[in-house]
Amino acid sequence: MKILSAAQTRLLDQATIAEQHLTSTALMERAASAFAEWFFGRFDVDDAGEILILCGPGNNGGDGLAVARLLYQASYAVRVALLPAAQHSPDWQHNRQHLPAALPVAEISADQLPDIPAGLLVIDALFGTGLSRPLEGLPAAVVAHLNQAKARVVAIDIPSGLFTDAPQAADTAIVKADHTVSFSLPKLAFLLPQNAEYVGQWHVRDIQLSGQFIADTATPWHYTDEATMRGALPARPKFSHKGTFGHALLLAGSRGKIGAAMLATNACLRSGVGLLTVQVPGCGYDILQISAPEAMCLTDPHLDFISALPDLKPYQAVGIGPGLGQDAASLAVLRQLLEFASTTSENRPRPLPLIIDADALNLLGQHRELLALMPENTVLTPHPKEFERLTEKARDDYHRLELLRNFAQQYRCLVVLKGAYTCIATPDGELHFNSTGNPGMATGGSGDVLTGLLLALRADARLLPFQAVRLGVYAHGLAGDLAAAHTGHAGLVAGDIVRHIGPALMRV
Numbered sequence: 001m002k003i004l005s006a007a008q009t010r011l012l013d014q015a016t017i018a019e020q021h022l023t024s025t026a027l028m029e030r031a032a033s034a035f036a037e038w039f040f041g042r043f044d045v046d047d048a049g050e051i052l053i054l055c056g057p058g059n060n061g062g063d064g065l066a067v068a069r070l071l072y073q074a075s076y077a078v079r080v081a082l083l084p085a086a087q088h089s090p091d092w093q094h095n096r097q098h099l100p101a102a103l104p105v106a107e108i109s110a111d112q113l114p115d116i117p118a119g120l121l122v123i124d125a126l127f128g129t130g131l132s133r134p135l136e137g138l139p140a141a142v143v144a145h146l147n148q149a150k151a152r153v154v155a156i157d158i159p160s161g162l163f164t165d166a167p168q169a170a171d172t173a174i175v176k177a178d179h180t181v182s183f184s185l186p187k188l189a190f191l192l193p194q195n196a197e198y199v200g201q202w203h204v205r206d207i208q209l210s211g212q213f214i215a216d217t218a219t220p221w222h223y224t225d226e227a228t229m230r231g232a233l234p235a236r237p238k239f240s241h242k243g244t245f246g247h248a249l250l251l252a253g254s255r256g257k258i259g260a261a262m263l264a265t266n267a268c269l270r271s272g273v274g275l276l277t278v279q280v281p282g283c284g285y286d287i288l289q290i291s292a293p294e295a296m297c298l299t300d301p302h303l304d305f306i307s308a309l310p311d312l313k314p315y316q317a318v319g320i321g322p323g324l325g326q327d328a329a330s331l332a333v334l335r336q337l338l339e340f341a342s343t344t345s346e347n348r349p350r351p352l353p354l355i356i357d358a359d360a361l362n363l364l365g366q367h368r369e370l371l372a373l374m375p376e377n378t379v380l381t382p383h384p385k386e387f388e389r390l391t392e393k394a395r396d397d398y399h400r401l402e403l404l405r406n407f408a409q410q411y412r413c414l415v416v417l418k419g420a421y422t423c424i425a426t427p428d429g430e431l432h433f434n435s436t437g438n439p440g441m442a443t444g445g446s447g448d449v450l451t452g453l454l455l456a457l458r459a460d461a462r463l464l465p466f467q468a469v470r471l472g473v474y475a476h477g478l479a480g481d482l483a484a485a486h487t488g489h490a491g492l493v494a495g496d497i498v499r500h501i502g503p504a505l506m507r508v
């Protein structure tokens with residue numbers, strides 16, 4: 001699913017109106033009805049109590065006025081407060097005229113801010129995607145007044161004061177909503193941690209905007225949802241054998257961190273790999289052989305960390321990093337791996353697929369000259385701190401996305417920036433936000449599981465690099481969601497994610 005800018009959203013409205021021979025008022029009615037349907041499902045008349053709808057002067061306020069009418073007609077106790085303005089949009093005026101006469105309407109003024117008792121249900125329809133600058137003066141005062149009241153707040157389209165797709169100063173006036181109900185497509189602002197306190201839980205309701213316009217519109221931002229992933233994992237052919245799905249190599253573990261190697265190993269085994277060989281330091285041999293009999297084990301000459309690169313000819317993909325440690329010998333292994341992987345020959349016309357995680361990323365951060373050795377489509381899986389070690393400290397979440405996009409383009413790699421809405425950056429400059437996963441997964445070992453999963457999918461030659469990575473990230477989050485249904489968020493451990501990879505893959 002695409003994510004569009006505020007400017008593109010405006011064009012999308014116009015394209016929809018033209019294509020479907022609608023009036024803009026009819027489109028507004030669609031949006032208001034979609035919002036009202038959501039609202040009816042969430043708050044029934046008796047629980048809702050009195051509802052205050054704050055309306056601005058543009059089409060977001062117009063939506064608010066149409067919603068007021070629909071809620072009134074459904075017997076909710078609604079009152080409207082209007083922000084004074086010199087001009088109102090035509091659809092605002094239409095809906096103002098069609099408000100039932102019995103519905104109370106007041107105009108807001110600086111010395112007459114609306115009364116907002118604790119617990120009141122407030123619908124925020126002050127400003128939407130037409131916001132052109134930070135709020136000041138009376139609108140900012142109304143927002144501050146709303147935020148300090150202990151009200152339940154539902155924003156129409158976007159919390160008022162929040163930009164759709166651009167950063168803004170920390171002290172600007174922005175409505176803090178409990179829920180945001182948006183139309184047809186999610187907005188970039190919803191996906192960034194710095195906006196979470198404003199957006200609350202967000203919901204998207206379809207209003208049949210022009211599919212053609214969306215398909216024809218270029219954007220770097222994408223959202224990977226269930227529909228995107230339907231059928232993403234190719235079925236295993238009847239006459240397949242273990243060679244069909246690739247032989248993967250994992251280089252992982254150091255003394256005290258063999259657990260990381262085991263989580264990645266078990267995740268890889270559960271993700272459809274044909275064969276898996278794991279190289280661990282000597283201290284990991286018994287652990288690996290006993291707890292993962294399906295994997296083959298290569299023992300590193302060193303007892304405590306990885307110090308030597310094995311012969312790489314047998315493998316279709318290599319993962320390195322979980323529990324690796326940062327010894328100089330492991331750094332040398334990483335360097336040799338990058339050099340080997342980039343070299344192509346008649347037998348291996350394409351570079352060897354690599355997954356680089358955890359301490360291997362930290363080593364790259366300390367020796368950035370190695371970045372230039374990475375073959376195209378190498379997969380890096382940093383969390384934000386690890387990513388900063390590869391680049392620089394980000395000013396805010398938008399700047400981090402910019403750094404991410406530039407980095408993936410510069411090094412022609414795939415970067416998986418882990419977190420809520422894990423973001424995959426591609427060599428072509430696309431950013432794909434993931435929809436699955438939950439806060440229970442913010443626990444040690446989750447990343448090792450992702451590495452194992454990605455390793456298996458990159459070894460499968462049937463999947464293109466980006467397809468494999470998007471599928472791996474989505475399935476990882478989904479496995480976490482399925483696991484959390486049994487364990488809850490606090491009780492979730494990384495091994496639970498591994499046990500749910502199979503069921504997660506069954507759904508794609």
Ligand SMILES: NC(=O)C1=CN([C@@H]2O[C@H](COP(=O)(O)OP(=O)(O)OC[C@H]3O[C@@H](n4cnc5c(N)ncnc54)[C@H](O)[C@@H]3O)[C@@H](O)[C@H]2O)[C@H](O)CC1
Nearest residue numbers: 028031058059060127128129130131132133134135157183
């Ligand atoms: N497809 C859809 O998503 C649909 C969305 N709809 C709704 O329309 C709004 C966008 O409406 P628009 O009229 O373009 O903008 P706003 O209502 O957000 O505000 C414009 C209004 O506000 C003034 N203004 C802008 N910035 C400021 C500021 N900082 N301070 C004071 N005043 C400001 C500006 O001059 C205008 O007067 C979208 O979010 C949806 O809610 C439609 O219903 C159709 C379908």
Ligand SMILES: [K+]
Nearest residue numbers: 124127158160
């Ligand atoms: K709003």
